[in-house]
Amino acid sequence: MSFFESHFIYGFFVALLMIGLYGAIAKVNLVKKLIGLSIFQTAIILFYVSIGKKDGADIPILPYDHGHSGHMLAPMAEQYINPVPHVLMLTAIVVGVATVGVALAVIQRIYAEYGTVEEDLILEKIANS
Amino acid sequence: MSDQLIILVIVWPLLTGVVTSLLPANKRLMTLWGSLNLVALNGLAAALLLRVVSQGTLIYTVSGWNRDPADALSLGIELKANIFCGFLSCLIAAVALVGFLGGVCTWDRQVGHRLPHFLALFFLLVAAFQGLCLSNDAFNLYVMLEISSLATYGLIAFGGGRAYLATFHYIVMGTIGASFYLIGVGYLYIKTGTLNITDLADSIASQQLSKAFVLALAFLVTGLLLKMAVFPLHFWLPNAYTYAPDATSVLVAPLSTKLAVFLMFRILDDLFIGVIPKSLVSWSWAVVFLASFGILAGTSLSLAQRDLKKIFSCLIVAEAGYMLGGLWLSDSRGTIGALFHLVNDAVATLALFLVVIAVQQSVGGRNLHDVKGLFQRSPLTVLALILVSFNLIGVPPSAGFFSKATLLTGAVASGHYQFVVALLLASLGNLVIFFRIIEVAYFNPIVAEEGESALSLDGQRAGALAAAVAASLYLIGLSSYNIMETFIKPVVSL
Numbered sequence: 001m002s003f004f005e006s007h008f009i010y011g012f013f014v015a016l017l018m019i020g021l022y023g024a025i026a027k028v029n030l031v032k033k034l035i036g037l038s039i040f041q042t043a044i045i046l047f048y049v050s051i052g053k054k055d056g057a058d059i060p061i062l063p064y065d066h067g068h069s070g071h072m073l074a075p076m077a078e079q080y081i082n083p084v085p086h087v088l089m090l091t092a093i094v095v096g097v098a099t100v101g102v103a104l105a106v107i108q109r110i111y112a113e114y115g116t117v118e119e120d121l122i123l124e125k126i127a128n129s
Numbered sequence: 130m131s132d133q134l135i136i137l138v139i140v141w142p143l144l145t146g147v148v149t150s151l152l153p154a155n156k157r158l159m160t161l162w163g164s165l166n167l168v169a170l171n172g173l174a175a176a177l178l179l180r181v182v183s184q185g186t187l188i189y190t191v192s193g194w195n196r197d198p199a200d201a202l203s204l205g206i207e208l209k210a211n212i213f214c215g216f217l218s219c220l221i222a223a224v225a226l227v228g229f230l231g232g233v234c235t236w237d238r239q240v241g242h243r244l245p246h247f248l249a250l251f252f253l254l255v256a257a258f259q260g261l262c263l264s265n266d267a268f269n270l271y272v273m274l275e276i277s278s279l280a281t282y283g284l285i286a287f288g289g290g291r292a293y294l295a296t297f298h299y300i301v302m303g304t305i306g307a308s309f310y311l312i313g314v315g316y317l318y319i320k321t322g323t324l325n326i327t328d329l330a331d332s333i334a335s336q337q338l339s340k341a342f343v344l345a346l347a348f349l350v351t352g353l354l355l356k357m358a359v360f361p362l363h364f365w366l367p368n369a370y371t372y373a374p375d376a377t378s379v380l381v382a383p384l385s386t387k388l389a390v391f392l393m394f395r396i397l398d399d400l401f402i403g404v405i406p407k408s409l410v411s412w413s414w415a416v417v418f419l420a421s422f423g424i425l426a427g428t429s430l431s432l433a434q435r436d437l438k439k440i441f442s443c444l445i446v447a448e449a450g451y452m453l454g455g456l457w458l459s460d461s462r463g464t465i466g467a468l469f470h471l472v473n474d475a476v477a478t479l480a481l482f483l484v485v486i487a488v489q490q491s492v493g494g495r496n497l498h499d500v501k502g503l504f505q506r507s508p509l510t511v512l513a514l515i516l517v518s519f520n521l522i523g524v525p526p527s528a529g530f531f532s533k534a535t536l537l538t539g540a541v542a543s544g545h546y547q548f549v550v551a552l553l554l555a556s557l558g559n560l561v562i563f564f565r566i567i568e569v570a571y572f573n574p575i576v577a578e579e580g581e582s583a584l585s586l587d588g589q590r591a592g593a594l595a596a597a598v599a600a601s602l603y604l605i606g607l608s609s610y611n612i613m614e615t616f617i618k619p620v621v622s623l
Contacts, residue, residue: 017312025301037300037304047315051315051318091268093509095272102286106286109286110294113492119502122294126294
């Protein structure tokens with residue numbers, strides 16, 4: 001496998017991460033900031049999911065009624081992709097959803113309070129009041 | 130039952146929060162229910178500490194996922210309580226109880242009928258703090274960090290008005306910080322294949338310190354710097370803490386950034402034992418320089434404010450610099466001083482934000498010109514203010530003196546003189562900040578108008594509570610030698 005093939009996913013991860021970070025920091029519109037933040041978090045999820053991959057490995061579901069205990073299956077570990085990063089990301093996705101939910105609720109309150117979601121206009125209104 | 134103490138300390142406030150959200154919004158019922166549960170939590174944390182003192186470090190495997198008998202690697206999530214974790218757990222429980230009682234008188238004004246939801250988040254936050262303190266799993270720490278942040282976002286947004294925008298900024302910065310931490314954990318996982326901190330430390334010690342580890346450390350540290358609100362990354366903090374309801378800031382301000390400091394300590398001292406000071410000397414210079422700059426910047430920011438709550442919030446930014454610098458001095462006295470300062474600063478910040486409540490209740494405002502006549506109306510509040518100010522300036526029998534002295538010894542021994550200068554200048558800055566407030570409060574009396582009652586009962590109570598907390602700083606100071614020897618030195622491995 002060439003360097004590009006084996007490392008391209010990391011390049012993709014970093015590019016996505018930077019797009020998200022740029023959006024979260026540089027955008028003036030609060031909703032766009034939030035979208036940037038979501039991209040940022042998704043990039044990390046993608047990165048974690050890619051960690052678990054192995055060449056030629058199967059999904060980590062053990063056949064039912066195998067007749068072996070867990071320890072006897074352990075030598076076959078290379079036949080299955082690593083499920084731990086995927087399971088971790090289930091939790092991270094939940095955290096991400098909760099963050100976006102809270103942020104959207106807060107944006108809604110900001111809109112009700114100032115009538116706009118453009119940060120510069122909000123700051124202007126705060127400075128004038 | 131007693132084997133389950135560690136998990137109970139986390140689960141108790143969590144379940145309390147769930148039940149609280151179902152209860153009616155009755156102030157007296159809530160006060161009773163909340164304080165009973167927090168007293169119980171204090172009991173559990175104290176029992177945990179006693180157990181750790183008598184039996185040494187406790188390890189608890191969640192759901193019985195014991196270590197693999199073949200290679201002794203961890204399979205599930207572990208909780209670990211060493212002697213400092215036990216102490217910190219007691220501190221969290223105590224701050225939560227005092228903060229809860231101090232906040233009761235502000236509920237009517239700032240929280241209203243949404244009280245059950247507010248308190249549900251309050252208890253969730255306490256549970257997350259306990260989890261941050263006791264977890265021994267790098268990913269579980271991320272989850273606890275995010276739970277504490279999410280609960281804090283909700284609690285701050287209860288402030289309404291300006292608090293919404295401050296909350297949004299906090300959400301953006303907090304999420305970026307936690308995500309950086311998560312990337313760092315990912316790099317460590319790739320290199321070691323484990324998330325358990327003890328196993329990670331063993332694995333790191335046995336491998337060459339490759340670029341991936343350095344990068345992982347950079348991500349972890351940057352993420353935590355955001356959570357700690359060290360100077361250039363601080364801008365979310367003052368507004369968020371100022372516009373939050375008083376009942377929120379009294380819990381969040383003393384503990385939130387301090388637990389990020391504790392996490393930083395775990396990373397430097399538990400994960401990368403001894404690896405950093407040897408191979409990354411230039412880093413420690415850069416970080417200590419950043420910390421010194423942060424101390425001065427935080428103090429100057431604080432000097433420029435006129436709102437009491439904002440003055441104290443900016444001081445938190447400066448205090449984060451003290452602890453960050455201490456941890457990175459690559460000297461054991463620096464680390465000990467930083468951890469002792471963590472304890473001292475949590476109590477001092479609690480006292481400061483109780484003073485804010487007392488001022489608000491006694492004179493009806495918290496601007497610098499509002500505190501005029503405070504001494505007539507609530508002498509205990511002024512007493513608390515004086516006691517805390519001595520602590521922050523570093524007058525001898527206070528805890529602040531001993532933590533600063535230890536930090537200074539470490540800084541001089543390791544040759545970080547810019548840190549020494551920053552510490553001393555910050556003490557001078559604190560002197561100006563506090564005497565400006567005390568001068569107005571003491572020397573500018575007001576003439577009470579006809580029919581106006583001079584004393585507000587809530588203000589008196591909050592003032593008394595603040596004075597008691599401030600006085601405890603001197604107790605901590607007087608027993609500083611014992612605290613450092615018993616609770617802090619055994620866990621510092623540097």
